[in-house]
Amino acid sequence: AQSVTQLGSHVSVSEGALVLLRCNYSSSVPPYLFWYVQYPNQGLQLLLKYTSAATLVKGINGFEAEFKKSETSFHLTKPSAHMSDAAEYFCAVSWETGNQFYFGTGTSLTVIP
């Protein structure tokens, strides 16, 4: 079954520290990969998207993610956490056919002042 797994439902970092949110996918076919962010009481917003053009993808708000085929991973990072980064983050995967999107269970990021 094709799916995406997010390790760690809750992550806490200090303000200014590195943010690392983990995502692994299971697929025999290279997928499209996404990170979405959800702020409280809002819908999901696209952070970044991997479409095979480059393995390191830069997104909004200083976030980036690296596609590693050998590890079937697409971890999200940010060098220095800001208080405004506190939110729920979702990894998602899709393929060309069907246009279906499969979401991970989400990781709640807390930033400690």
Place this chain on the structure above:
Amino acid sequence: DAGVIQSPRHEVTEMGQEVTLRCKPISGHDYLFWYRQTMMRGLELLIYFNNNVPIDDSGMPEDRFSAKMPNASFSTLKIQPSEPRDSAVYFCASSRAGANVLTFGAGSRLTVL
């Protein structure tokens, strides 16, 4: 572009009542998705449409749930009769074929007493 528009943003109703949630996708988008988000289950795909035709409704929990898309600019998700366990945030999202990016609405928070 106004984005994906959902109404109502909040709905409080009593068990047994009919609930109708509405969605206007982004103009030109030919895929429309309904998701449900709860603390217990995370983000679940309920149903999705392509060119107004339901493609996969396997995520619809029960016959109490129904969704329609009478035209390219409008969709409804109806729950009849509603139950307390239906309390959740319901998201509508749309995408354009080939673009492979989902755009979410702000969500409709449903509380069934």
